[in-house]
Amino acid sequence: MVLDQLRVLGEADGECVAVERQNGVSPLLVICEHASRLLPVRFGTLGLSEEALNSHIAWDPGALAVAREISQALDATLVYQRFSRLIYDCNRPPEAAGAMPGKSEVYDIPGNATLSDADKQARTEALYIPFHDAIRALIRDRTAQGQETIIVTVHSFTPVYYGKTRAVEIGILHDSDSRLADGMLAAAAGTSHYKVERNEPYGPADGVTHTLVLHGLSNGLRNVMIEVRNDLIADQAGQGVVASYLTRLLQQSMDA
Numbered sequence: 001m002v003l004d005q006l007r008v009l010g011e012a013d014g015e016c017v018a019v020e021r022q023n024g025v026s027p028l029l030v031i032c033e034h035a036s037r038l039l040p041v042r043f044g045t046l047g048l049s050e051e052a053l054n055s056h057i058a059w060d061p062g063a064l065a066v067a068r069e070i071s072q073a074l075d076a077t078l079v080y081q082r083f084s085r086l087i088y089d090c091n092r093p094p095e096a097a098g099a100m101p102g103k104s105e106v107y108d109i110p111g112n113a114t115l116s117d118a119d120k121q122a123r124t125e126a127l128y129i130p131f132h133d134a135i136r137a138l139i140r141d142r143t144a145q146g147q148e149t150i151i152v153t154v155h156s157f158t159p160v161y162y163g164k165t166r167a168v169e170i171g172i173l174h175d176s177d178s179r180l181a182d183g184m185l186a187a188a189a190g191t192s193h194y195k196v197e198r199n200e201p202y203g204p205a206d207g208v209t210h211t212l213v214l215h216g217l218s219n220g221l222r223n224v225m226i227e228v229r230n231d232l233i234a235d236q237a238g239q240g241v242v243a244s245y246l247t248r249l250l251q252q253s254m255d256a
């Protein structure tokens with residue numbers, strides 16, 4: 001009975017981890033933690049309005065589409081989380097306040113307001129652990145087969161945050177290993193397409209490099225986090241242009 005009440009994913013929800021191009025030949029392993037605004041059935045709307053459920057607090061609009069285009073262009077394996085970060089934010093460790101937030105930007109999230117330790121544990125076990133275990137398994141298999149792995153996470157951010165407009169268009173983020181980011185920024189400096197900046201609109205001090213640390217730094221693998229302002233990737237045309245731009249930067253950086 002208790003277990004039933006705590007169950008996060010039911011039969012109708014399916015698996016939380018999705019993998020595309022599992023046997024991709026590229027060294028890049030593309031990861032999208034905030035790919036989806038889908039909520040598991042038992043959570044209903046979490047007490048949120050339709051507007052909030054469609055907004056950046058639930059997912060990174062456009063990020064999965066861009067990640068898919070990069071994956072396709074380079075024949076790179078893509079891993080993404082099928083459920084909304086409102087249930088569990090897979091780019092945060094379980095102990096972080098933002099992992100299962102009661103409030104996100106200006107929105108209160110009623111369904112997350114009073115989570116017990118058991119609720120948090122159930123969400124962690126249902127969404128966070130399988131997601132990162134799947135990435136670990138992919139890296140292990142690739143290494144065993146002699147395939148190099150370079151970690152690339154793809155995100156999007158909102159143009160207006162707490163009422164303030166953000167000028168940066170593409171952020172290239174890194175933690176203590178900046179090899180790939182340096183190469184991408186050098187490649188971007190030779191273009192005038194977008195306003196590209198290092199560790200903007202936020203950086204490692206904001207706790208956003210969890211996935212990079214977990215899978216990149218801990219294994220000595222080159223890694224980068226890409227943040228795209230979501231108004232640039234609101235439709236297929238924009239997604240295509242940004243994805244081919246990023247693919248070019250990644251190629252130039254990888255080969256450097």
Ligand SMILES: [Zn+2]
Pocket residue numbers: 034060154155156
């Ligand atoms: Zn994100």
